[in-house]
Amino acid sequence: MKTMNEDKQTTQQTGRYGKDFGGQYIPETLMTELEKITKAFNTLKDDPDFKAELNDLLINYANRPSLLYYAKNMTEDLGGAKIYLKREDLNHTGAHKINNVIGQALLAKHLGKKRLIAETGAGQHGVATATIAALMGFECEIFMGKEDTDRQKLNVYRMELLGAKVHPVTTGSMVLKDAVNATMQEWARRSDDTLYVLGSAVGPAPFPAMVKHFQSVISKESKKQVEAKEGRLPDMVVACVGGGSNAIGSFADYIDDPSVKLVGVEAAGKGVDTDRTAATIERGSVGIFHGMKSLFMQNSDGQIDPVYSISAGLDYPGVGPEHAALAQAGRAQYVGITDDEAVQAFEYIAKEEGIVAAIESCHAVAYVEKIAPKMSKDQIIVCTLSGRGDKDVASIAKYKGVDIDE
Amino acid sequence: MSNLSAIFKDHKAFIPFVVADDPDFDATVKNVVALAKNGADIVELGIPFSDPVADGPVIQSADLRAFKADVHTETVFDIVTAVRKETDVPLVFLTYLNIVFKYGYDAFLKRCDELNVSGLVIPDLPYENRGEIVPIADKYGIDIIPLITPTSGHRIKMIAEAATGFIYVVSSMGITGERNEFFNGLKDLVTEIKKYTDVPTAIGFGVHTPQQAQQMAGIADGVIIGSAIVDIVAKKKQAAPAAIETYTKQIREAVDQSPAKV
Numbered sequence: 001m002k003t004m005n006e007d008k009q010t011t012q013q014t015g016r017y018g019k020d021f022g023g024q025y026i027p028e029t030l031m032t033e034l035e036k037i038t039k040a041f042n043t044l045k046d047d048p049d050f051k052a053e054l055n056d057l058l059i060n061y062a063n064r065p066s067l068l069y070y071a072k073n074m075t076e077d078l079g080g081a082k083i084y085l086k087r088e089d090l091n092h093t094g095a096h097k098i099n100n101v102i103g104q105a106l107l108a109k110h111l112g113k114k115r116l117i118a119e120t121g122a123g124q125h126g127v128a129t130a131t132i133a134a135l136m137g138f139e140c141e142i143f144m145g146k147e148d149t150d151r152q153k154l155n156v157y158r159m160e161l162l163g164a165k166v167h168p169v170t171t172g173s174m175v176l177k178d179a180v181n182a183t184m185q186e187w188a189r190r191s192d193d194t195l196y197v198l199g200s201a202v203g204p205a206p207f208p209a210m211v212k213h214f215q216s217v218i219s220k221e222s223k224k225q226v227e228a229k230e231g232r233l234p235d236m237v238v239a240c241v242g243g244g245s246n247a248i249g250s251f252a253d254y255i256d257d258p259s260v261k262l263v264g265v266e267a268a269g270k271g272v273d274t275d276r277t278a279a280t281i282e283r284g285s286v287g288i289f290h291g292m293k294s295l296f297m298q299n300s301d302g303q304i305d306p307v308y309s310i311s312a313g314l315d316y317p318g319v320g321p322e323h324a325a326l327a328q329a330g331r332a333q334y335v336g337i338t339d340d341e342a343v344q345a346f347e348y349i350a351k352e353e354g355i356v357a358a359i360e361s362c363h364a365v366a367y368v369e370k371i372a373p374k375m376s377k378d379q380i381i382v383c384t385l386s387g388r389g390d391k392d393v394a395s396i397a398k399y400k401g402v403d404i405d406e
Numbered sequence: 407m408s409n410l411s412a413i414f415k416d417h418k419a420f421i422p423f424v425v426a427d428d429p430d431f432d433a434t435v436k437n438v439v440a441l442a443k444n445g446a447d448i449v450e451l452g453i454p455f456s457d458p459v460a461d462g463p464v465i466q467s468a469d470l471r472a473f474k475a476d477v478h479t480e481t482v483f484d485i486v487t488a489v490r491k492e493t494d495v496p497l498v499f500l501t502y503l504n505i506v507f508k509y510g511y512d513a514f515l516k517r518c519d520e521l522n523v524s525g526l527v528i529p530d531l532p533y534e535n536r537g538e539i540v541p542i543a544d545k546y547g548i549d550i551i552p553l554i555t556p557t558s559g560h561r562i563k564m565i566a567e568a569a570t571g572f573i574y575v576v577s578s579m580g581i582t583g584e585r586n587e588f589f590n591g592l593k594d595l596v597t598e599i600k601k602y603t604d605v606p607t608a609i610g611f612g613v614h615t616p617q618q619a620q621q622m623a624g625i626a627d628g629v630i631i632g633s634a635i636v637d638i639v640a641k642k643k644q645a646a647p648a649a650i651e652t653y654t655k656q657i658r659e660a661v662d663q664s665p666a667k668v
Contacts, residue, residue, distance in 0.1 A: 025503055025530045027460045028565075029555045029579060171466060172457065184459050189580035191557070288504045288530070289457065301479045302508030303456040 015205020018325025123155025200243025204291030215249025419628030462583030
């Protein structure tokens, strides 16, 4: 019998997931470049030298493996399942984004590229890309929605400090989606010496597969770590989902373990039933955008809807094609957490565990707060903390009505 | 297959572009009629998309004006219905795949057939995914116009061999919008395409002056002008049809004077 992963191998080759999510829907100008990237990625991912180089940077630069931390206080307070936190917030640059950019930057080096360009929402992927560009000597340009440059000023300055040029994007709703548009346009203008380092598990093939590959280090580690501590697999893995890069990385190594429940937590914003939400899997429909067939927030004409979340990293109107397929197949479950619930979790985990986690990650924490008490004490949850929350302190204070000077 | 190819048979084609419902319904109808009556061979009508990743600022702004006029896919079909009362100029739609996908490939193409729309240009539909829509388009005799770009390289053969209607040759890297320099290998690019197909070629992206139009019509079988006309629509407002008439006549003359095919 074929395992799901074997099936996935075949889908990865054509860039399709499930029935027909994924694919390559992108202007002809970029198709030759995508062919080159696909070929290089397929060769390099199994190349011993490439793997050694990647591993060396992950260990000696990014501070991997990240801790699997037993959250004793939360576990006792919630009184149900045992809670482990996968601490991607402790990586260099403070988020899971570094895992993927190291991989893609090495790929860019092998392709002879001189320049890296990237979109960013909360700024974490932009910071990670600027960091690796500084380390490896690439030119770097980051595209960020004007709305986001305003709410994440610290990260803008951080990217500039690292030598990157930050372009505020003033088209559309001026958030993550528009930053992706602008980066694609720049790539169409100049691709011969440039790699678009896509930060999420979205876009045309091979990006969703590539981002998954480089982020799967999260679940490869957590599986070993939980087995070492508990001698068995967890019962549930929880991660937040915007485009879905930390979630697909957190799920990857468990997809073939049917006993492990996979839960992706989307940003419900003001509520999944309102029009101020980013809960794409719950509210979206099938469409074709940003190079992929997947689920999108859109109107009946197929115009992409503006989405909303307090979190600049989760307010994306689509979701990675593999998540759409996992949802369709029922292999993973996707739930919505509102702004209010996420902010409450931001405060909760700070007070209980002494961890200031990213507002994106706090969507996952909020779901753990809800589900853990309903589970038994001999069950285990692994929740990914995708990033640290320093960047969010000022805006959460503002949300709570406290005006502090950044 | 439509009869688009035949248009290029005995003369160089001029293919202007406007965005539907920019700035409103009646203006679009008048502008299309002005193009048709003053020498356009085919008119390309853009169906606005919220996120036009292949388009520059001029067409992006036109899309925004159309949304302000509350454009829907159905509005665009209504515009074509109104245009059809005044002219039978060959029409093609330019839009992004999601608009067609969401309407339903079959339903959309059926409407095109009913309104005598001959083809679709879909910038985010590469060769690899043509199979989703071409069989349905064939059923209604509508062409899915492919794009070939300066970066197409080894892909030219397969794209050209599968082409019907005409081939949209992209003049340079990047997105739509007026420019003064083009890819310097355009002549070779068109020669290469001709090795594989008799389907006519038209060059677009950035062409705006009569001199450029003449130069491009000297290289290919036709020339596509978008942003320059959309810019006239934006700047001249109510006076756009008259300005379009003048501009179209200039381009028509320039294209007709272009040297014959090499």
